[in-house]
Amino acid sequence: MYNPNFALHKRVLEECNTPEAMLDGCCHNFDGTKGYCGVHVPAYITIDLGSNCPIGYIRFLLMNRENEDTNHGVGPRQYYYRLLACEDTDCINNTTEWKVLYDSLGEGFVDWQCFTLSSPLQVRYLRIHTIDNRKNNGFHIVQFEAYEHSEPLPDGERVAVNAEITTEKVQIEVGDGMPLYKRLHDIAGIVTMIMKDQFGRSYLQMNIPKSDMPLMNKSVMNMISYDETTKSYNIQGSDIQKIISNFANDVKILERNSDGIERAVISPVQAAMTESRRSNTRWTYWGLLSSIIGLVLLIVTMVVKM
Numbered sequence: 429m430y431n432p433n434f435a436l437h438k439r440v441l442e443e444c445n446t447p448e449a450m451l452d453g454c455c456h457n458f459d460g461t462k463g464y465c466g467v468h469v470p471a472y473i474t475i476d477l478g479s480n481c482p483i484g485y486i487r488f489l490l491m492n493r494e495n496e497d498t499n500h501g502v503g504p505r506q507y508y509y510r511l512l513a514c515e516d517t518d519c520i521n522n523t524t525e526w527k528v529l530y531d532s533l534g535e536g537f538v539d540w541q542c543f544t545l546s547s548p549l550q551v552r553y554l555r556i557h558t559i560d561n562r563k564n565n566g567f568h569i570v571q572f573e574a575y576e577h578s579e580p581l582p583d584g585e586r587v588a589v590n591a592e593i594t595t596e597k598v599q600i601e602v603g604d605g606m607p608l609y610k611r612l613h614d615i616a617g618i619v620t621m622i623m624k625d626q627f628g629r630s631y632l633q634m635n636i637p638k639s640d641m642p643l644m645n646k647s648v649m650n651m652i653s654y655d656e657t658t659k660s661y662n663i664q665g666s667d668i669q670k671i672i673s674n675f676a677n678d679v680k681i682l683e684r685n686s687d688g689i690e691r692a693v694i695s696p697v698q699a700a701m702t703e704s705r706r707s708n709t710r711w712t713y714w715g716l717l718s719s720i721i722g723l724v725l726l727i728v729t730m731v732v733k734m
Contacts, residue, residue, distance in 0.1 A: 447473070450569045485545065485578040
């Protein structure tokens, strides 16, 4: 059964759409416009529990509205994410240690995601690192719950992930794991606002003589105009935003490709090398042990003959 105390004094730290909806205990009254917490990917959804709590079971419901979703992209939903936890800390920053409880890796899911910890952890913050949605650029959580012990779901609920997590073996991640292209998009989104607030105009004026203007990409140069009156180059804030966004999209492709290479090639090779080193270490120990046993038997034989 739903624990109404879980939602008491809990808050979501980031700006997102109706975060209270995923803490209200209701997992059926939702559609394409209400009843869920929504955010554009990639992003963080961090729940502050208020203080350290023993957490041994976590579950959350990812939206699945295929029959009523014609206005929200083509194809089925597939949400990709990571689940993280952190003990109480003075503040969350780039030195904060997060326990990576789960990573969906190359699989996308909808419906209930359920996680049972081998032993309860003292947790202040629970975080979902939203990575992707194959249908559109939104991530939608209908309900999020956490308990000290496992709780049964009502009959008829569909469970997509039911994972057991060994808390002694979880990875530790320090700081902000957000991809670079997300940070670039964030920068692009506030450029125009800063220019209006600081300079009172929607364009940036560069007092650079024509002879000193450095060579740039042709598409960038097409966005820059030269004012003969002021002898300066001008570029609209919206165009600066577009340039950064285009660069961010290029970085996104590079990051996705490098991430795919790491998971498909580097990680398996590292795992194989680690196992090989373990195997070599075991043989070394056995060899050393055999040598010691042989030496002991030799000494015992010599003593007996004497």
